Amino acid sequence: MFRQMLTFLSDDGWPVSPGEYDGLPCIDTRFVGTDEAWDCRARPYDPFGQLAFESILPVTVPSETRSAVLELVARTNWRLLTGAFQLDLDTGELTFRTMLFLSHGGELTEQLCRGLVYGNVLTVDRCLAEFVGVAAGGDVVRAVTALAL
Amino acid sequence: MTTTTAAPAGKTISSMLGGRPAGPARRLAESGLWERQRQFYQRDADTLWGSAMVPHGITGNPRIANTYARLVAEFLRCARGRGAPVIVEFGGGSGRFAYLLVRALRELAPGLDFTYVVTDFSADRVAQWAAHPSYRPLVEAGLIDFAVLDADRPGPLELAVSGRTMAAGSMDAPVVGIANYVFDTLRHDGYAVRGGELLECRVALPDGDLDATAIGALTWDTAPCPNLPPELAAILYYYRDTLDDTDVLVPAGGIRCLDFVAGLTSGPSCVLVADKGHCTQVELCSQPSPSVVLHGSGFSLMVNFDLLARYVRQQGGLAVLPREPARSLVVGAFVRGELDDPVQFEAWVRDQLVDTGPDNYFTLRPLLGAGSEPSLETMLAALRLSRFEPTLLIELLPKLLDLLPTVPDSMRTEVERMLLRVWDHWFPIGEPVDLALCLGLAFSAMDRFARAVDFLELSVKEHPDSAPAAFAMGVARRGLCDLRAARAWSERALELEPGFSQARALRAVVADELGGVA
Numbered sequence: 327m328f329r330q331m332l333t334f335l336s337d338d339g340w341p342v343s344p345g346e347y348d349g350l351p352c353i354d355t356r357f358v359g360t361d362e363a364w365d366c367r368a369r370p371y372d373p374f375g376q377l378a379f380e381s382i383l384p385v386t387v388p389s390e391t392r393s394a395v396l397e398l399v400a401r402t403n404w405r406l407l408t409g410a411f412q413l414d415l416d417t418g419e420l421t422f423r424t425m426l427f428l429s430h431g432g433e434l435t436e437q438l439c440r441g442l443v444y445g446n447v448l449t450v451d452r453c454l455a456e457f458v459g460v461a462a463g464g465d466v467v468r469a470v471t472a473l474a475l
Numbered sequence: 476m477t478t479t480t481a482a483p484a485g486k487t488i489s490s491m492l493g494g495r496p497a498g499p500a501r502r503l504a505e506s507g508l509w510e511r512q513r514q515f516y517q518r519d520a521d522t523l524w525g526s527a528m529v530p531h532g533i534t535g536n537p538r539i540a541n542t543y544a545r546l547v548a549e550f551l552r553c554a555r556g557r558g559a560p561v562i563v564e565f566g567g568g569s570g571r572f573a574y575l576l577v578r579a580l581r582e583l584a585p586g587l588d589f590t591y592v593v594t595d596f597s598a599d600r601v602a603q604w605a606a607h608p609s610y611r612p613l614v615e616a617g618l619i620d621f622a623v624l625d626a627d628r629p630g631p632l633e634l635a636v637s638g639r640t641m642a643a644g645s646m647d648a649p650v651v652g653i654a655n656y657v658f659d660t661l662r663h664d665g666y667a668v669r670g671g672e673l674l675e676c677r678v679a680l681p682d683g684d685l686d687a688t689a690i691g692a693l694t695w696d697t698a699p700c701p702n703l704p705p706e707l708a709a710i711l712y713y714y715r716d717t718l719d720d721t722d723v724l725v726p727a728g729g730i731r732c733l734d735f736v737a738g739l740t741s742g743p744s745c746v747l748v749a750d751k752g753h754c755t756q757v758e759l760c761s762q763p764s765p766s767v768v769l770h771g772s773g774f775s776l777m778v779n780f781d782l783l784a785r786y787v788r789q790q791g792g793l794a795v796l797p798r799e800p801a802r803s804l805v806v807g808a809f810v811r812g813e814l815d816d817p818v819q820f821e822a823w824v825r826d827q828l829v830d831t832g833p834d835n836y837f838t839l840r841p842l843l844g845a846g847s848e849p850s851l852e853t854m855l856a857a858l859r860l861s862r863f864e865p866t867l868l869i870e871l872l873p874k875l876l877d878l879l880p881t882v883p884d885s886m887r888t889e890v891e892r893m894l895l896r897v898w899d900h901w902f903p904i905g906e907p908v909d910l911a912l913c914l915g916l917a918f919s920a921m922d923r924f925a926r927a928v929d930f931l932e933l934s935v936k937e938h939p940d941s942a943p944a945a946f947a948m949g950v951a952r953r954g955l956c957d958l959r960a961a962r963a964w965s966e967r968a969l970e971l972e973p974g975f976s977q978a979r980a981l982r983a984v985v986a987d988e989l990g991g992v993a
Contacts, residue, residue: 335486338486339486340485340486341485341486355485355486356485356486357485357486357487357488358485358486358487358488359488360488363485444491447486447488447491448488448491451488467841471803474768
């Protein structure tokens, strides 16, 4: 899956570099959205047929707004089918993860890769401003309304 | 943690969205977007509204229905016309608003003879409404009927129940149109003001299937302005001369709906429109491109209420809009034809629809919920203010259940009346909500066990595998001293959920009591 994902990203014009996350190899890349750019990583776990793609949102949530952002994460995830936002309560790192599980040696096609990656970054692109706003002290209810999920 | 540095440049959203070759740029109203929209709204109502994929709570609650009923009654009081008035709702959605409004209007004007026609472009949805059991008494009373109507291209209404046809010019009676969250999904045109020039907005769609990604990947362009329709030219030139560089939407489908309602009758007409949109000129400034908001794989646009108002006034009509931008929902009234007292009507609309209307109510609505530590009196006041909204009762229920056992006898009848009003307003649309169980619990908490059983019978019938419903029935049966039934229901709850400790306790208590009886 590592090789197939690397090929997909390269062929699709993504900058790629090999990296490591939690002691396992990953592919680092970057996306330039409508208003902001952010780092992304693809995390294949071939032995288990698992492939995650994560956007690392370009914001570190300050401790005083973490509970508000956590509420926005919960409310947003409740509506999302695509994937899930995650907030590290210790560091304030905010990520969005989409994931594939290919059981029994299922083939990782270009279409699957595209759905995994595009679904991820387009969702983040749509939601980013509201998360940044709440991280800066904005109102959660207003953010949820604005997201109109 | 990641141990490498991030790549310096990145894949861009424009390259991604342009990854699928775009087709030719077309006028917005003629683009393939609208076919996609129709496919989305062809889905069944449970999928669209029961899952809240399409927002509807703000326009599908008793409060807004009551407000509209008052406006309709006031319009009919001021309107000159002959015959029984007709109310046409475009895009009836879940059907809940129609149910609430007809009941509210009947209560407000008991002797009024009227026909409310709920419409949609989907024949399947119209057939579903016609079969909905909650509508049956209203259909039998001749108050409600159904028709297929494409709001984008409205034509004669063939009523499903009465068989009557309502075509252009076929009536002298006053006609009311209602469009809640409809105009934002209908065909639009777009124009751009650039450096004092008026241009036409064009849109290019990626080739292939129009999925959600593709709708998010629209490419906007401008082209020289064609010959403008005369009825729009003056308005658009006014925008050209007064706005900054901006993109302006023309709700072409919405305008057709306004004209359709006015054309049905030789008498006066009034269209009540609620939608997200722009109602002031300031909001129309500096719009970089039309904002397409996705709902599932459907979408909506901001409705240009300012243009609708100018259009209606240009034709000698009356348009009432908020003077300030709305927070969530713009509501407006558009009247054509003669009214006895237009000034009074405008003041009434402004008060009911704008100042104390749905947008302000929706903004304050979170305060009515159980966020703080409300007293019983506060919760009852909130329910009254909401006009007995079922979803508010559900929000308040945990706190209510704490307080209801302490309600003095003198208040219980009033609480009972309120709970029954809430039930009256329940129109199921496929949401995962067991309102009958909520009411059963509330009545049990007030020791009104016979009434509780009435509702719990509905609950266990609709939700035969619900352990809470079975347990609640056990409690209510015990309250009625029907101990054998109480034991049976506690056992049923345990069968459904073996770890249900309260059901276990109930079974033990009832077993003791049965032993005592024996």
